[in-house]
Amino acid sequence: MAAAEVSNVISFFKTVTPFQFLSESDIRAYSKKISVTYVRNGDSAHPNQSLNIIRKGALEIFSESQKLVDRIADGECFGVSSLLSGNKENFSVTAIEDSLIYQVSKEDFLELVEKYPQVKNFFEQTRSNRLQKLMLSHKKNPSADVHWNASIQELMSRNLICISPDSTIQEAAKKMADNRVGSILIIENNELKGIVTDRDLRTRVVSQTVDIQKPIELIATKSPITLDEQALVMHAHLTMTHYNVHHLPIVNQQEKPVGMVTATNLLNSHQNSPLLLVSEIYRQQTIADLSVLGRKLPSITRNLMRSGMSSFDIGEVLSVLSDSFTKKLIELAELKLGPAPTNFAWVCFGSQARKDQSLGSDQDNGLVFEHELNELENKYFEQFSNFICNGLAECGFPLCPGSIMATNQEYRMSVKTWQKKFESWIQSPTPKSLLNACIFFDIRMVHGDQLLVKPIKDRLKQWCPSNQIFIATLSRNAAQNKTPLGFFKTFVVDRHGDHKHQLDLKHAGIAIIHDIARTYALSEGITISSSKQRLLQLEGRGSLSNLDIENLVYGLEFLLELRFEAQLSSQENDKTFSNYLNPSELNGLRRQQLKSVFAMIHAAQQGLVYKFSRGVMV
Numbered sequence: 001m002a003a004a005e006v007s008n009v010i011s012f013f014k015t016v017t018p019f020q021f022l023s024e025s026d027i028r029a030y031s032k033k034i035s036v037t038y039v040r041n042g043d044s045a046h047p048n049q050s051l052n053i054i055r056k057g058a059l060e061i062f063s064e065s066q067k068l069v070d071r072i073a074d075g076e077c078f079g080v081s082s083l084l085s086g087n088k089e090n091f092s093v094t095a096i097e098d099s100l101i102y103q104v105s106k107e108d109f110l111e112l113v114e115k116y117p118q119v120k121n122f123f124e125q126t127r128s129n130r131l132q133k134l135m136l137s138h139k140k141n142p143s144a145d146v147h148w149n150a151s152i153q154e155l156m157s158r159n160l161i162c163i164s165p166d167s168t169i170q171e172a173a174k175k176m177a178d179n180r181v182g183s184i185l186i187i188e189n190n191e192l193k194g195i196v197t198d199r200d201l202r203t204r205v206v207s208q209t210v211d212i213q214k215p216i217e218l219i220a221t222k223s224p225i226t227l228d229e230q231a232l233v234m235h236a237h238l239t240m241t242h243y244n245v246h247h248l249p250i251v252n253q254q255e256k257p258v259g260m261v262t263a264t265n266l267l268n269s270h271q272n273s274p275l276l277l278v279s280e281i282y283r284q285q286t287i288a289d290l291s292v293l294g295r296k297l298p299s300i301t302r303n304l305m306r307s308g309m310s311s312f313d314i315g316e317v318l319s320v321l322s323d324s325f326t327k328k329l330i331e332l333a334e335l336k337l338g339p340a341p342t343n344f345a346w347v348c349f350g351s352q353a354r355k356d357q358s359l360g361s362d363q364d365n366g367l368v369f370e371h372e373l374n375e376l377e378n379k380y381f382e383q384f385s386n387f388i389c390n391g392l393a394e395c396g397f398p399l400c401p402g403s404i405m406a407t408n409q410e411y412r413m414s415v416k417t418w419q420k421k422f423e424s425w426i427q428s429p430t431p432k433s434l435l436n437a438c439i440f441f442d443i444r445m446v447h448g449d450q451l452l453v454k455p456i457k458d459r460l461k462q463w464c465p466s467n468q469i470f471i472a473t474l475s476r477n478a479a480q481n482k483t484p485l486g487f488f489k490t491f492v493v494d495r496h497g498d499h500k501h502q503l504d505l506k507h508a509g510i511a512i513i514h515d516i517a518r519t520y521a522l523s524e525g526i527t528i529s530s531s532k533q534r535l536l537q538l539e540g541r542g543s544l545s546n547l548d549i550e551n552l553v554y555g556l557e558f559l560l561e562l563r564f565e566a567q568l569s570s571q572e573n574d575k576t577f578s579n580y581l582n583p584s585e586l587n588g589l590r591r592q593q594l595k596s597v598f599a600m601i602h603a604a605q606q607g608l609v610y611k612f613s614r615g616v617m618v
Contacts, residue, residue: 006031009102012055015285016075018122020335022112030112035103045093047079050103054078057099061130064090070130071096075283080127083109089131125244152231156250156259162187165194165217172216173201183247185257186220192257194220197247226251229258230533232313236261238278238320253528253537281324287332287391290325294395297321298359298571301564311560312532315356322352322397326365327447329391333384340384341377343370345448349404353444353529354514356560359567360577362398363389364439366411368418368452381412404439415452419459426463429473437474438511441518442529457527464522468612471523475612478515479605483598484508491583491595499580505566506579509559512601513552516608520544523612531556543611552604555597562594 009031013019019027036055039045045052045059058073069091072078081087083106104112113120162185163172176184176198186194196216204219205212226249227239240248240263250259277296284290297318304314330346349364351357367381385406393399406412413421422440425433441460445453464470484492484503493501503509514531520543521527521534528534535549562581570578583591 005036009034012102016053017283017285018116018119020285021116021118026115030104030108033105033108035105037101037103039095039099039101041095041098043095045078045095045099045101047082047087047093048103049082049106050079051083051106051109052077052079053102053104055100055102057095057101058097059093059095059099062092062094064092066092075285077123077126080123081130084123084127091130121244150233152227152233152236152250152261153229153259155233155236155265156229156261157265158259160185160187160257160260162257163216164188165215165220167216168213169201169205169210169216169219170212172196173212176201182262183260184216185249185260186217187257190256192224192226192249192251192255193217194222195224195247195249196220199246224249226255226257227261228253232316234317234320238324277321278324281321281328284328285332287329287394290328290391291394291396294325294397297396298568301359302568305561305564305568311557311564312356314564315351315358315560318357318359318361319352319355322348322357322361322392323446325392325395325397326388329388329395330447332391333387336387337380337383341380342373343449343452344368344381345450345452346388346406346446347443347453348446349439349443351442352446353442355444355530356532358560358563358577358579359571360398362400363392364400364404365389365406365446366404367406367413368448368456369412369414370449370452372414372417373412378409378412381406382409385412415455418456422456422460423463426467426470429470434473434477438477438515438518441522442514444529460522460527461525465525471519472613474515474519474522475608478512478519479609481507481512481515483512483602483605485595485598485602493583494580499578501584502580502582504579505559505563505581509598509601510556510563512605513556513559516552516601516604519608519612544607548604548607551600555600558593558597562590 006028010027013022013027013031022030035050037052039057039059054072054074054076056074058071059078060068061070061072061078063069078091078093081089081091113123161175161179161181161183163175165186165188172184176182183195183197185192186196194217196219200219200221204210210219225239225243225245227236229250229252231250236248240246240261246263248261249257250261252258277293277300280293281290284293300321301314301318304317309317326346326348334340345368347353347366347368349366351361352364367385369377369381373381389399389405389407399405404411425436425440429437443453443456486492491503493503495501517531517534520538524538524541524543526534526537528537532553535544535553538544539546539549563579566579566581567577570576570580583594586594
């Protein structure tokens with residue numbers, strides 16, 4: 001191969017997973033040995049006992065019965081099943097575009113997976129994913145599937161197989177065999193201490209000839225990845241795919257285990273969802289390629305609305321996609337800048353934290369560290385934050401106009417400094433503190449060390465309920481924005497400017513419900529960020545009646561739905577995402593519903609102020 005062509009191959013492999021794990025010398029050596037083939041649109045592509053990497057083009061993989069299993073494009077590969085198992089599944093591959101293919105010989109492939117465990121894991125996972133898709137392609141009754149936006153509680157097994165930390169490895173293995181399960185939870189005092197899977201028994205016991213009379217906790221995975229019981233089936237799939245785990249404990253709000261989901265469960269759930277976009281996000285290697293995917297968000301939102309999905313779930317899907325873009329950019333940042341010099345947690349605030357993002361939502365994010373940064377660490381995270389925030393902007397998540405982002409050193413702090421910030425806002429509820437409360441008190445970790453965020457939330461749980469002045473000030477602040485209903489229950493619309501004859505759905509409705517939910521939740525020490533979940537967790541506590549909770553949840557969902565409709569309409573007309581709506585464009589029933597929702601919000605504002613501020617309105 002000519003030197004110029006080898007240079008092109010080297011540049012390509014440096015950007016493609018999993019070849020970036022290779023040393024510089026190995027990338028050069030294997031690049032010189034690859035062969036190149038060309039497949040025309042419509043022709044079959046034969047693996048020829050080699051690993052095939054698509055340089056340019058697109059192909060489809062079919063099962064033996066000619067059902068579509070996967071569609072692959074630039075940077076993706078085929079031939080893995082042939083190399084790992086002799087293609088027992090009888091996959092066939094057909095080009096749907098003229099395609100240029102790089103081929104790595106079987107001998108070189110086996111040498112690579114032997115030398116690099118990360119490469120081996122990647123290709124094993126690739127084959128596993130294709131087998132899952134193969135099984136789904138042969139499902140006889142797809143209409144009976146659990147839909148991807150269903151609650152995880154519809155899918156999880158509640159029959160937990162558990163054992164104590166001091167039980168022996170042999171006892172655990174026997175219990176797993178007796179119950180025919182592939183994992184067992186290590187439980188002590190009703191708390192999840194770890195998990196052991198059948199794979200752990202193979203790799204950590206049998207292959208290492210470990211004494212089976214030793215305690216099971218010696219081979220357990222401590223602090224395993226878990227998922228909250230309020231999550232969706234989609235989140236389980238995303239979590240298991242991202243962390244490459246096959247057994248996922250489900251926990252309640254007190255982090256007590258209540259169920260288990262396995263990869264087998266997910267094989268039986270419906271996968272026709274935006275998960276395809278998530279999968280694409282994690283495959284990209286440049287910000288430019290990610291930005292192309294970001295432009296798909298409006299069309300995905302429109303399709304979800306047409307499918308009848310609730311506005312709550314659409315907001316959650318957009319937040320999951322936003323999280324996925326963020327995590328991928330963090331991965332790219334570490335590839336460019338090197339590993340982070342200290343533990344960190346990338347956190348989000350506002351709508352992303354509440355998981356109710358809309359189209360055009362801007363960024364609100366920050367970083368939490370275990371200690372104060374030195375000069376070198378601070379320089380790293382300055383570059384790190386700029387890379388991620390600017391990358392998110394290119395992907396369709398605008399920079400925050402108020403600079404509430406990790407690019408601002410004011411929002412890159414240690415755990416202790418963040419705690420002091422929150423304490424100062426609570427102890428001295430100035431107008432600026434209240435503005436901060438409306439943003440920063442909705443906090444959620446996107447990526448990193450969860451243990452860095454927990455102390456902050458623990459302090460909020462401790463401080464807020466006991467500070468009546470702060471809660472009273474929050475309640476009065478929640479009454480500042482007025483609902484747009486006049487004395488005779490007519491809509492009060494803008495009379496001039498760009499939004500003439502329109503209502504501001506965000507500030508005159510949605511934001512008020514967020515403020516009400518946040519105030520009641522903080523008064524009860526509830527630190528979850530979702531407004532819907534805050535309201536639902538207030539049930540039975542007495543601070544807000546169940547009827548009021550039901551009305552607020554309904555009102556929020558209705559307003560979010562109208563906002564999505566308004567945003568998609570404005571995007572079609574002038575390429576912007578507007579939160580404004582002309583009520584005259586609604587039919588009579590929906591106009592009446594909107595009036596009822598605004599009236600209910602006004603009543604809830606009054607009730608909030610009377611409860612916490614002795615009826616003193618602002």
